Amino acid sequence: xxxxxxxxxxxxxxxxxxxxxxxxxxxxxxxxxxxxxxxxxxxxxxxxxxxxxxxxxxxxxxxxxxxxxxxxxxxxxxxxxxxxxxxxxxxxxxxxxxxxxxxxxxxxxxxxxxxxxxxxxxxxxxxxxxxxxxxxxxxxxxxxxxxxxxxxxxxxxxxxxxxxxxxxxxxxxxxxxxxxxxxxxxxxxxxxxxxxxxxxxxxxxxxxxxxxxxxxxxxxxxxxxxxxxxx
Numbered sequence: 001x002x003x004x005x006x007x008x009x010x011x012x013x014x015x016x017x018x019x020x021x022x023x024x025x026x027x028x029x030x031x032x033x034x035x036x037x038x039x040x041x042x043x044x045x046x047x048x049x050x051x052x053x054x055x056x057x058x059x060x061x062x063x064x065x066x067x068x069x070x071x072x073x074x075x076x077x078x079x080x081x082x083x084x085x086x087x088x089x090x091x092x093x094x095x096x097x098x099x100x101x102x103x104x105x106x107x108x109x110x111x112x113x114x115x116x117x118x119x120x121x122x123x124x125x126x127x128x129x130x131x132x133x134x135x136x137x138x139x140x141x142x143x144x145x146x147x148x149x150x151x152x153x154x155x156x157x158x159x160x161x162x163x164x165x166x167x168x169x170x171x172x173x174x175x176x177x178x179x180x181x182x183x184x185x186x187x188x189x190x191x192x193x194x195x196x197x198x199x200x201x202x203x204x205x206x207x208x209x210x211x212x213x214x215x216x217x218x219x220x221x222x223x224x225x226x227x228x229x230x231x
Contacts, residue, residue, distance in 0.1 A: 054099035061092025097125040112192030160198025
């Protein structure tokens with residue numbers, strides 16, 4: 001792949017999350033609950049502040065992740081890579097994951113999505129923290145693998161929305177039959193399935209990709225550097 005084509009791919013990589021962040025973040029900037037895109041439980045006062053916290057810190061995680069996975073940036077600016085890595089973990093994933101665990105546990109879209117959101121938050125936090133600790137210990141091979149998994153979950157909110165559109169188109173004609181005319185049941189089914197598919201499929205793809213890439217020069221250099229440090 002030529003340099004120009006690679007540059008186009010990386011420009012697209014930055015553009016999609018940036019556009020999504022703008023779309024997701026704008027309704028919550030003014031802290032107006034009436035503009036929330038998610039129905040707010042009336043009996044849980046903490047839900048909206050935690051939702052705003054999740055959206056804002058997840059936006060930080062998404063934007064910093066773009067720079068972290070850009071090979072040219074990592075090689076050219078290793079100090080900036082380390083700084084942004086700390087911002088990604090401590091200013092993005094950890095606060096967003098904690099808030100996400102709370103709103104996931106009491107979300108309005110049913111138990112299937114709640115289970116998905118809680119497990120996703122636990123894994124997201126675990127991958128990022130494990131990756132950070134591995135980097136701090138200079139176990140760079142492990143650091144790279146865990147951070148790739150973490151970033152896959154960071155971007156899974158985008159695939160979640162894609163699945164939501166696909167499932168809505170598929171299920172809408174089945175409302176009178178499969179769901180007995182209940183829009184609530186249909187919305188919960190769509191939300192639950194898109195929630196699980198949104199992060200499980202990207203994570204499975206990443207695991208396959210890591211296995212396929214385990215013998216590449218980049219991975220071998222990381223493992224060799226880790227072994228040299230241990231010696």
